[in-house]
Amino acid sequence: MSPVTTTLTCIACPIGCALRLTHEGRDIVELAGATCDRGAKYAAEELIDPRRQLSTTVAIEGARSARLPVKVTRPVPRDRVLEAVAAIHRLRVRAPVRAGEVLLEALLGEEGLAVVATRSLGRVGP
Numbered sequence: 001m002s003p004v005t006t007t008l009t010c011i012a013c014p015i016g017c018a019l020r021l022t023h024e025g026r027d028i029v030e031l032a033g034a035t036c037d038r039g040a041k042y043a044a045e046e047l048i049d050p051r052r053q054l055s056t057t058v059a060i061e062g063a064r065s066a067r068l069p070v071k072v073t074r075p076v077p078r079d080r081v082l083e084a085v086a087a088i089h090r091l092r093v094r095a096p097v098r099a100g101e102v103l104l105e106a107l108l109g110e111e112g113l114a115v116v117a118t119r120s121l122g123r124v125g126p
Helices: 037-048 078-089
Strands: 004-009 018-024 027-032 055-061 067-072 092-094 102-104 115-117
Touching: 004 037, 018 037, 027 037, 055 078
Parallel strands: 055 092
Antiparallel strands: 004 018, 018 027, 055 067, 067 115, 102 115
16 A cells, blocks of 8 residues: 555644645554644544534523523544534423533434533523
8 A cells, every 4th residue: 555645734723734644544654744742643533533523502492592502522523523413403402401411412322422501591481
């Protein structure tokens, strides 16, 4: 197998280094362009198991707002982000909700991957 060169923009810190990653399959042969240690870690993770943080909103009833901001407790596999968003958007919650409250456990069937509220919303009305 001959080496392949992939270019990435590092998102591990605000600098946004232009990385040039030479690899043979999952083995990194050379990494250029990283100005901090986090770049090398990001490149390896992006090559082997790319994941993304995810935040969105869900519908909430009985609160002063119609949408509740939520996030996932750990990064989601990149190729399953849209599937995760669809599952989260199917959620319907009722006020009151407290920040940090788990709204859905085992998102995508993955233990430890939960959806949590990032804002407290009290109940309004009857």
